Amino acid sequence: MSAALSIGAIVAVVVITAIIGIWGLRISRTTSDFFVASRTVRPVWNASAISGEYLSAGTFLGLSGLVLLSGSDAFWFPIGYAAGYLLVLMLVAAPLRRSGAYTIPDFIHARLDSLIARRLTSALVLIIGWLYIVPQLHGASLALTVVADIPPWVGATTVALVVGGSVAAGGMRSITFVQAFLFWLKFAALAVPAIFFVITLSGVEPEIDPALVFPPDLGPAGLDPYATTSLLIGLLLGTVGLPHVLVRFYTSPTGSSARWTTVGVIVLISAFYIASSTIGLVARIAAPDLATPGVADTVALQLPSRLVPGPVGDLLTALVIAGALAAFLGTSSGLVVSLSSAVSQDLFHGTVSSFRWAAVICTLVPLAVALATAPQGLVTSVGTVFVFAASSLSPVILLGIWWRRLTARGAIAGMIVGAGLCAASLIASTVIGSSAGVPSTILAQPGIWTISAATLTSVIVSLADGRTPVSTDRILSRLHSPERSRGEIPAGG
Amino acid sequence: MTEHLGPSGGERRRGGTRPARERVTSVDAANARTEPAPRTSRWAVGEAETLFTRSLMLAHGRLAIACLLSFGAALVLVTVVMSGMPLLDALEVGGVPVSWLIHAYGFYPLMIVWAIGYTLACQRLERRFSQLVEPE
Incomplete structure (x- = not known):
């Protein structure tokens, strides 16, 4: 019964996503529709869409799993993901919208007037995007295996097919509607069960010992200042460097609406994280037996049948699996849109046809990686991508917006140093493991020093180089001036 | 001109x-x-506009840094309170220690308040700038 309901929920989500995608296809007619939804998306829709693609398997399934496994330290992940948008709001949202560029490589090219910097940015965007899609596909495999005993490759392949197909068909305009729908589905799929769980648990006599379920050493009192600070800085700045986050601001009509959109995103993702954190707390009370790596990420799927037996529990499980699928689809399709934009503009001629081919390529590569590798902890895998983005792209994007003396050589050096150090540190951390004490922590949470190294490198090389692009004043003027004072028609870009 | x-x-x-x-x-x-x-x-861009843009950029930058620093201070304050007060571990609501509840839910209202405050301040700043550049 439960398996049939879950499969029904999966089919329903896929069919509704396809219908909305096809409906979007009917109104996606121009190249601008495909890449930036013709810059006409209103803040409420755009905020729902941004939240829809931002909230991934990492926080939908992974957060409750990590709370169960390692305690309240897991809450730093959603705090960092949400606070990252505060950074986006204050430093990036309006200037990037005003830049008029289609993708991050477009922005870097326009700002630094360097084809090499553009190519390097495109390569990093691709790496970050692919690394981010892999945990989504792993999550899909895990979820479908748990609820319906389906072989792991079916889940990953289904998500990849739906994502590749819908992006190739409708581009950004159709994806915007799809994402907005997926956000509300994801939110309902955690909030409704969370309410049921809290009501159920508050109605029974507590048989738990809080000191065992919520031990102080796994709570806020056991905080490691270095690891927490480094992780938070990585997550905050990582949001700035994610390709699918930035491309969304290009779809806002004006810089000011891009800011209000970001405020909306912070409200929506906060509400989602509150629901997700509640599931994590409930998991510690109701499912301590699932606290083993690899199994813990399935706790959100298993709680409904444990706490609410009978048909209602089955329905809640179906709702959670529908939400989980929405999480995999939302994030993956957002990433594939931004990667396809970058690839089609760089390798082809930026046409609709090349966008479609790029969408297929950008889906197949991570699918191959996902099928060839085993799933790790979902929330930490996603966190690692954030730290890599924060080390490689974020310093250059921030300096490009706020520091007029940045040069192409400085940016290239910063990107290489940040990406190289971060990758080397994470690989070394995997090899050494967690037994080496302080060095293990420093290597496992490298954000604080890799981001600093990338920023310093960019600054020092730029100052030594001194060849600021001739267009710097013109570009910065465009980035920081309100639309009206430039005499620009807001929606024209 | x-x-x-x-x-x-x-x-x-x-x-x-x-x-x-x-x-x-x-x-x-x-x-x-x-x-x-x-x-x-x-x-x-003309020289005057560049000057205006630079001053706007500086004002934007100052506002962003002030907001980020004050948000960082609030974040540190809440963190110190929830992790440094054993009383909050002993105090429970619905069987969950208050320190855990603060960690799970306490930071999001701060972000929303800072986000709205910053956006309103920014709008005010840009309105002043626009009036300076395009006096009606």
């Missing part, structure tokens, strides 16, 4: 009878210049 308020100045005739109105608001600096003209483009 010249401001053309018609499609192409006086050459085009509106209704075939009168030339379109053209209003000159100051001396045309581009025609009066003796040295070679700098590289121009669609978004060419």
